[in-house]
Amino acid sequence: MATQDLMSKTPSKSPTFSRPNALPERRGARRCKITQLMRIRPSDPQKDHFEDLRGSMSVSRGGVYFQTSEKCYEIGLRLFVTMPYSKEPSAISREYLAEVVRMDPRSNGLTGIGIKILMELGFQRQHSYSFYTPPRG
Numbered sequence: 286m287a288t289q290d291l292m293s294k295t296p297s298k299s300p301t302f303s304r305p306n307a308l309p310e311r312r313g314a315r316r317c318k319i320t321q322l323m324r325i326r327p328s329d330p331q332k333d334h335f336e337d338l339r340g341s342m343s344v345s346r347g348g349v350y351f352q353t354s355e356k357c358y359e360i361g362l363r364l365f366v367t368m369p370y371s372k373e374p375s376a377i378s379r380e381y382l383a384e385v386v387r388m389d390p391r392s393n394g395l396t397g398i399g400i401k402i403l404m405e406l407g408f409q410r411q412h413s414y415s416f417y418t419p420p421r422g
Contacts (some may be wrong), residue, residue, distance in 0.1 A: 319344045323351065324367040328382060333357055338370065347402050348386070352395040358385055364400060380406040 321344065325337040339351045349366070362385045367378050387399030 317344050318342065321369040322371065323349070324370040326365045327357075328363040328365050332362070341368070342397075348400055349383070349402070350387075350397060350399045352391060352393075352397055354395055356396075358388060358396065358398055360385055360388060363403075365406070366400065366402075377408055379408060382406055 320340045320342070323339055323341060325339060327334065335355055335357050337353055337355050339353055341349050341351050343350045349368070364383045364385065366381045366383045368381065369376075370378055382403045383400040384403055385398060386401045387397070389397035389399075391397050
């Protein structure tokens with residue numbers, strides 16, 4: 286019985302490791318610390334247009350976390366996200382519909398943004414169109 290009491294009691298001088306106001310883990314998939322360039326734009330035509338080119342900090346199957354200096358993000362904002370983004374003509378990227386689900390002020394002055402991937406919209410190819418028509422003759 287004395288052994289059980291010693292094992293179940295916490296010494297009074299031990300540090301506490303619980304974080305106040307800690308939220309329960311909501312992620313359903315593991316995160317990978319991958320840096321991929323993304324092109325981010327609002328999907329709502331009623332919102333002010335912006336185009337943000339950012340590298341991801343961590344990626345999971347259903348979401349992405351990145352930092353930005355843009356001030357136009359808000360919780361619930363729907364976005365078009367092209368990932369991985371490249372200006373190369375032969376690059377193949379995927380475009381997604383996503384939603385901002387988290388915003389964190391960072392110590393470096395940037396804002397951490399967590400987005401949830403809602404659906405894949407398809408492949409995006411960089412096309413180069415030319416409207417030049419050669420003279421006939």
